Amino acid sequence: MLNANDTLYKRIVWCYFYLMCLDGYCRIRGTIKFFAGVVILVLFLFTMAGVSHAETEKEDTSKAAEILPAVDTPAEPGDAGFWDKTWDYLVNGASITVGTGLRQAEMTVTRKSDGAVGKIAQRDEQAYFLSYSTRPSFLRESSFGYTFMLNYSHFNMDKQQVAKDVYQDIGTRVRGNFAYVVPTLFHQWGEHRYKGKFVRLGIGLGLGVTTYSGNIRLSDNSTVAVSNKSYALTIAESAFLEARYRHWGVKLSVAGPTVDNDTHKIQVSDVSVNLGYSFYF
Structure with a gap:
């Protein structure tokens, strides 16, 4: 029962x-x-x-x-x-975190034939966050450990980079979604309890998917259409810095998958900082 x-x-x-x-x-x-x-x-x-x-x-x-x-x-x-x-690992000690903060999504498109590059972004937007993480596992008695991170994000990019650190709305748009599952290796300072007080720095490499459609202007002033409807898995990278006091925490994270096709290399990245509350199982 x-x-x-x-x-x-x-x-x-x-x-x-x-x-x-x-x-x-x-x-x-x-x-x-x-x-x-x-x-x-x-x-x-x-x-x-x-x-x-x-x-x-x-x-x-x-x-x-x-x-x-x-x-x-x-x-x-x-x-x-x-x-x-499997159920024990997915649930016992795992957490779901809800929070609010700021995020910035970017897409960098590089044309393989001549190296022309374009970047479009969704900048400094207040957002709500929902993420899931398995319980942390430490390597013996060390301060190093690992966990699995799963995340989903939607983006609506409308600010094109026209010069270094200068973004403007020039009529180009890219909309889409991405999700990733990343095993993450971290170093932790503080208590090893998952409900404890600690600071954690980690990096990860895993799998992700992304779908998008729109257009972007490249560095040679040509405008190209970009689209991906495939759910094929691609490589996803992540890095994060987290400070937590029991259920409350502040987290800075960078993550995103890369799509590589015959004509273009497309890197999607999501940078966020948020204050969140974690529910532990």
Whole structure:
């Protein structure tokens, strides 16, 4: 049997991943094309199958011990199996953070034939943030550890770079979305508890997807159309600096995927600073 807290945790995570795939970001046509859909499917199966939370197992075991005499029995094969361990890692100690702050999205387009470059941006916009992170795992007794970060962002770029550090609205526009899942290695100063007080600096390399459409002016004054409707996975990079006091924290992050096609190399980046509150599972 599932206890109330276990069911609530699963429903919260399920709803979070469902919201991540709104705006047509997750499409199912016989097979799930976007990797977040796979995560949703797995979480849904967990919920329907009734995988027990670790605390529930401990509670049930303690109740059984009060009724039955102690007997030395070997552990049954399959205890704490793959799905139980996966669910434990995705939920226990994981966090969902909501916050507000400032963000800036940029797209840099480089034409391969002659090296002409153009940059367009969405600058200094107040935004709301929603992100998910697994529990941190430390490397033995060191201050180094790792976690997985998942994020989704929408952008609407309308400021074209016309000179160094000079951006103007010249009629070019690029709109789109991107998401990424990045394993992140970090160094932490402070308490190792995930609800503790600490400062954390990290970098990561993982996978992301991005879709966009619009136009941009390059350095040779030509205007080119840019578009990507594919959900193919690409390399995504990230870096962050975070200071946290229990549930509250301030975070500066830089992340984004790269799209490389036959004619252009396109780098999408998202820079943000936000104040957030984390809900821990």
